[in-house]
Amino acid sequence: MKVSFQGDRGAFSESMALKLFKGAETLSHKTFKDVFDSVETGRADYGVIPVENTQTGRIVEPTNLLISSSLKICKEGALRIRHCLITRKDALPDDIKYVYAHPEALAQCKGFLSGMDCRPISWWDGAAAAAKVRKDKTIALIGNERIAALYDLSIAKRDIQDSKENMTKFFVISANETDASGDDKTTIMFITKHVGGALFDALKPFASANINMTRLESMPIKDRPWEYAFLAEFKGHCKDDVIISVIDNIKEHCVSLKILGSYPSNVKGVAI
Amino acid sequence: MKVSFQGDRGAFSESMALKLFKGAETLSHKTFKDVFDSVETGRADYGVIPVENTQTGRIVEPTNLLISSSLKICKEGALRIRHCLITRKDALPDDIKYVYAHPEALAQCKGFLSGMDCRPISWWDGAAAAAKVRKDKTIALIGNERIAALYDLSIAKRDIQDSKENMTKFFVISANETDASGDDKTTIMFITKHVGGALFDALKPFASANINMTRLESMPIKDRPWEYAFLAEFKGHCKDDVIISVIDNIKEHCVSLKILGSYPSNVKGVAI
Numbered sequence: 001m002k003v004s005f006q007g008d009r010g011a012f013s014e015s016m017a018l019k020l021f022k023g024a025e026t027l028s029h030k031t032f033k034d035v036f037d038s039v040e041t042g043r044a045d046y047g048v049i050p051v052e053n054t055q056t057g058r059i060v061e062p063t064n065l066l067i068s069s070s071l072k073i074c075k076e077g078a079l080r081i082r083h084c085l086i087t088r089k090d091a092l093p094d095d096i097k098y099v100y101a102h103p104e105a106l107a108q109c110k111g112f113l114s115g116m117d118c119r120p121i122s123w124w125d126g127a128a129a130a131a132k133v134r135k136d137k138t139i140a141l142i143g144n145e146r147i148a149a150l151y152d153l154s155i156a157k158r159d160i161q162d163s164k165e166n167m168t169k170f171f172v173i174s175a176n177e178t179d180a181s182g183d184d185k186t187t188i189m190f191i192t193k194h195v196g197g198a199l200f201d202a203l204k205p206f207a208s209a210n211i212n213m214t215r216l217e218s219m220p221i222k223d224r225p226w227e228y229a230f231l232a233e234f235k236g237h238c239k240d241d242v243i244i245s246v247i248d249n250i251k252e253h254c255v256s257l258k259i260l261g262s263y264p265s266n267v268k269g270v271a272i
Numbered sequence: 273m274k275v276s277f278q279g280d281r282g283a284f285s286e287s288m289a290l291k292l293f294k295g296a297e298t299l300s301h302k303t304f305k306d307v308f309d310s311v312e313t314g315r316a317d318y319g320v321i322p323v324e325n326t327q328t329g330r331i332v333e334p335t336n337l338l339i340s341s342s343l344k345i346c347k348e349g350a351l352r353i354r355h356c357l358i359t360r361k362d363a364l365p366d367d368i369k370y371v372y373a374h375p376e377a378l379a380q381c382k383g384f385l386s387g388m389d390c391r392p393i394s395w396w397d398g399a400a401a402a403a404k405v406r407k408d409k410t411i412a413l414i415g416n417e418r419i420a421a422l423y424d425l426s427i428a429k430r431d432i433q434d435s436k437e438n439m440t441k442f443f444v445i446s447a448n449e450t451d452a453s454g455d456d457k458t459t460i461m462f463i464t465k466h467v468g469g470a471l472f473d474a475l476k477p478f479a480s481a482n483i484n485m486t487r488l489e490s491m492p493i494k495d496r497p498w499e500y501a502f503l504a505e506f507k508g509h510c511k512d513d514v515i516i517s518v519i520d521n522i523k524e525h526c527v528s529l530k531i532l533g534s535y536p537s538n539v540k541g542v543a544i
Contacts (some may be wrong), residue, residue, distance in 0.1 A: 054496075055492065055494065058329065062525075078497075122378050143315050198489060199485065201479075217489075223437040225325075228488075267498065270499050271467060272470060
């Protein structure tokens with residue numbers, strides 16, 4: 001089994017892939033678009049993409065790609081993200097002038113970085129900077145513990161993220177839909193008609209059928225300023241009779257609605 | 273009149289400040305926290321903060337500071353954001369090795385940057401890198417046109433943002449509430465009770481009173497994974513009788529609710 005992820009060996013997305021698919025072969029990709037392409041063309045069976053972080057919220061690019069893709073969400077998983085500052089073994093704290101990290105990691109460690117006299121460099125992946133760190137003791141990277149062992153580097157400081165409860169949610173994407181497991185969630189994207197109360201009307205079918213929502217997130221629509229699409233996550237499988245009927249009712253209040261996938265519940269959410 | 277903004281001279285926030293307060297004295301600050309402090313202590317009359325971008329959505333840090341502050345929103349404004357790549361006058365395209373920009377600007381120009389062989393450096397402000405660019409032709413910055421004129425630099429390329437309709441919404445924050453103008457909006461933050469349907473129940477008073485919402489955005493709650501607060505923006509002033517009654521009704525379904533301010537409508541939204 002082959003599972004694609006964005007980033008270099010040791011990236012958090014690879015840790016999530018190995019946790020969800022024990023013993024799988026993981027394929028490293030430079031961009032999120034490459035992860036989608038690899039699954040669409042069948043070079044990988046699955047792709048693992050980060051979609052939400054508990055400090056910074058929705059992760060914009062993979063979420064946008066998911067919405068415009070024909071691939072379906074087939075699993076979810078969450079990972080506690082403990083960022084480390086990783087340096088060459090002989091580097092002293094004062095040596096560090098540059099810190100390479102994925103832009104999401106820079107955002108999650110903003111407080112820590114603001115107290116350091118260094119330049120944060122937005123890189124496609126923290127692990128991908130390991131070769132640079134090995135060559136130059138003025139360079140550090142932000143990444144997980146595994147990277148230090150994988151590339152023979154030192155952990156200069158652990159837990160440098162601004163929030164202790166820093167977690168990231170990942171979706172697994174696949175060309176195939178997943179059958180109902182008995183305890184499932186479904187994620188949809190919808191755009192309501194432009195009339196007052198349309199969102200309220202679109203949520204009514206959930207309330208009437210006692211379907212628990214666990215996430216409702218607005219996101220801007222590209223090139224249409226101040227208009228929003230909504231992502232909703234709720235209990236149930238898109239092939240359940242009650243969910244089919246709820247979705248049909250919601251559609252009446254929408255200009256578009258897309259089912260992004262149904263998948264076994266694996267991240268505990270709070271009913272809203 | 274003194275108006276604070278985050279960034280150095282020439283930043284987009286300063287352009288917005290000068291558009292909203294003609295002839296005002298603008299005060300440059302390194303962090304968003306400094307902008308809030310300057311208004312709280314009375315060193316500035318107003319602060320201008322970016323809160324939402326049409327490509328990347330909510331701007332996390334200033335929004336979080338607003339929610340925990342006692343300052344109120346008193347104006348809103350939107351600015352079309354046209355990013356330029358700015359270099360030293362004698363720099364050739366192949367000279368550029370580093371691009372300095374605010375992390376929001378890096379996110380908005382992600383596509384353009386991925387096609388360049390350079391290192392994107394996450395800086396507290398694009399304009400603040402002007403002195404570096406003047407000294408070193410391998411360095412470019414991302415910022416608005418004004419920066420080139422202000423610091424005697426060249427515009428190497430215009431409109432490098434990924435979306436043509438790239439706009440940012442700003443709030444003006446003040447120690448004082450604003451009286452009703454007759455055409456106002458109000459923004460509130462609320463956290464619903466943890467029972468299924470609580471969000472639907474919290475939205476019902478808007479629908480019953482025919483109050484048009486123009487934004488409903490969820491945001492993660494710090495250190496409480498997968499729990500959300502909601503930001504709602506709607507027509508009306510918090511001292512209107514009908515809005516007082518609507519907010520009282522919403523509170524019954526919430527564990528907390530805070531009015532962030534009422535202000536004259538100045539950004540055209542779409543009813544949801």
